[in-house]
Amino acid sequence: MAWPGHRWLFHVTELITPNRCWVCLAGEAEGGPIRHGLCFSCWKEVASDPHHRCRRCAATIGAFTEGDQACPTCRAKDLHLDSTVRLGPYEGLLRDVILMMKTPMGEGLAEQMGHLLAEVKGEELRLKSLHLVTCVPMYWYRRWQRGHNQADRLARCLSQSLHLPYVPHLLRRRYGAAQEVQPSASARWQNVRQAFSLRAGANLKGQRILVVDDVMTTGATLSAIAQCLRRAGAEEVHAAILARA
Numbered sequence: 001m002a003w004p005g006h007r008w009l010f011h012v013t014e015l016i017t018p019n020r021c022w023v024c025l026a027g028e029a030e031g032g033p034i035r036h037g038l039c040f041s042c043w044k045e046v047a048s049d050p051h052h053r054c055r056r057c058a059a060t061i062g063a064f065t066e067g068d069q070a071c072p073t074c075r076a077k078d079l080h081l082d083s084t085v086r087l088g089p090y091e092g093l094l095r096d097v098i099l100m101m102k103t104p105m106g107e108g109l110a111e112q113m114g115h116l117l118a119e120v121k122g123e124e125l126r127l128k129s130l131h132l133v134t135c136v137p138m139y140w141y142r143r144w145q146r147g148h149n150q151a152d153r154l155a156r157c158l159s160q161s162l163h164l165p166y167v168p169h170l171l172r173r174r175y176g177a178a179q180e181v182q183p184s185a186s187a188r189w190q191n192v193r194q195a196f197s198l199r200a201g202a203n204l205k206g207q208r209i210l211v212v213d214d215v216m217t218t219g220a221t222l223s224a225i226a227q228c229l230r231r232a233g234a235e236e237v238h239a240a241i242l243a244r245a
């Protein structure tokens, strides 16, 4: 489903018959009312998490693991995150949506998903009394290649829906090689730790910050960002992601 031509098809379809599901292209007559760009059946599949999650790192955990207990990932490594919310695991339709967001035409879908994330997880996020929202930055060359940073679009729309300021505090210093070509997990953790810096003049003393990204895989990226924000004085760093791999 997530091939670039699909988005072009959507744009053509939208011109002829507006108000179709961005994912399955169903109209309101077949798929029910369109909400955040999705028909009812796609919305339900994307927005309902079938599993329990670790409160800290959002990894899928067993039904009988207490939410406050550290999951195996959190026991092995301190991710420097206070909590992580997710829509669901990185599979099925949610995975298709995320892959579509990464295509050059995926900007609008990423925006819709930001509003959807706020609708589904807004209550939980409001309890954290956050001060601001920021996002995982993308190196300029990759952003230029793709035409947009899906995490930036997500974060902007999530912050709008939550009525919180959006501040792109972070810079990505250099091009991070794709995860699969990294020599080892520890090399990736080492590389990514040096990849982020704060924009000049950022004062984060006492701030409770929400960092937004589309997918969390090992947690190395979000952990490096959380460390960077804490070094600048952030009091709490929470994460909001669409999916956890």
Ligand SMILES: [Zn+2]
Residues within 6 Å of the ligand: 021, 022, 023, 024, 025, 026, 031, 038, 039, 040, 041, 042, 043
């Ligand atoms: Zn649909």
Ligand SMILES: [Zn+2]
Residues within 6 Å of the ligand: 054, 055, 056, 057, 058, 059, 070, 071, 072, 073, 074, 075
């Ligand atoms: Zn965990």
